[in-house]
Amino acid sequence: xxxxxxxxxxxxxxxxxxxxxxxxxxxxxxxxxxxxxxxxxxxxxxxxxxxxxxxxxxxxxxxxxxxxxxxxxxxxxxxxxxxxxxxxxxxxxxxxxxxxxxxxxxxxxxxxxxxxxxxxxxxxxxxxxxxxxxxxxx
Ligand SMILES: [Zn+2]
Numbered sequence: 390x391x392x393x394x395x396x397x398x399x400x401x402x403x404x405x406x407x408x409x410x411x412x413x414x415x416x417x418x419x420x421x422x423x424x425x426x427x428x429x430x431x432x433x434x435x436x437x438x439x440x441x442x443x444x445x446x447x448x449x450x451x452x453x454x455x456x457x458x459x460x461x462x463x464x465x466x467x468x469x470x471x472x473x474x475x476x477x478x479x480x481x482x483x484x485x486x487x488x489x490x491x492x493x494x495x496x497x498x499x500x501x502x503x504x505x506x507x508x509x510x511x512x513x514x515x516x517x518x519x520x521x522x523x524x525x526x527x
Pocket of ligand 1: 424430501504
């Protein structure tokens with residue numbers, strides 16, 4: 390029974406374990422990628438939620454207009470284009486599966502994109518597209 394509970398905990402842990410609490414400034418994360426993601430949320434908070442500004446949104450939009458979706462060396466272009474809430478609208482579903490909720494309803498938008506881009510860059514600002522770096526630096 391203990392083994393079963395432990396297994397259940399491991400199987401259900403990752404999505405719940407990864408979070409950033411902007412009130413206490415505490416990060417909980419289970420993998421390196423998720424740690425960078427949560428650190429991205431922390432950075433965003435420290436920069437007064439720069440991901441919610443018109444400037445960030447407009448740089449994302451102009452980046453999408455100029456980047457090459459077919460350039461296999463540029464992971465950021467396709468990633469941003471496919472990100473829920475950016476080009477793909479969030480869709481309300483009547484009977485949501487976990488996937489629907491995660492993909493369309495409960496996840497996405499510029500704050501999540503900000504954190505995801507930081508994780509994609511392994512927390513290294515220089516890895517980000519040049520025009521986006523300004524939002525991650527002091
Ligand atoms: Zn997040």
